[in-house]
Amino acid sequence: ETGVTQSPTHLIKTRGQQVTLRCSSQSGHNTVSWYQQALGQGPQFIFQYYREEENGRGNFPPRFSGLQFPNYSSELNVNALELDDSALYLCASSLVHTAESIQYFGAGTRLSVL
């Protein structure tokens, strides 16, 4: 186990709703990254948070937003859910915010949008 925990494990929402996913980092890690993994695809980078500030963002619209708290845990918020948002959402924590810092992934939250 990586020590990265995500909640909830599964979630069902309807189109237009809002959702919040949560992630607890591995102890000692100050950086959290979020990914979207559609079925049969590779993870797509959403954004990274380092010391409560966004440190990089992928090609996702503003309705995907995040927060990192002083204890380095993190939330991913998605507004105005669309059917295509159905995916596995992965959180990864790392010791520092550089590209070479190993990322440890949680098991993910599976979101279904109906």
Place this chain on the structure above:
Amino acid sequence: GENVEQHPSTLSVQEGDSAVIKCTYSDSASNYFPWYKQELGKGPQLIIDIRSNVGEKKDQRIAVTLNKTAKHFSLHITETQPEDSAVYFCAASRDTGGFKTIFGAGTRLFVKA
């Protein structure tokens, strides 16, 4: 836009044979290239990585090579075992102008006993 192409999408080998997975990246600013193994119901797990100033790295049965000029990198698994069966992802990461990482689409490896 920036992308990482990964081949093959599916690979079936006999136990004991070698498996090779190849990736090509487009972002010249990429400086770190990890490989992940993902098993059913789990998140990706790092199995080996290589930095941009290194051409080759080996860890027991796993090796990775990087050709920065051609923007190619490859994963080699020797003496495959049934427990190597999983989905493997390559990725290219950078932190110039903010962190960014791009994953390949994955290779499903089957190792037949």
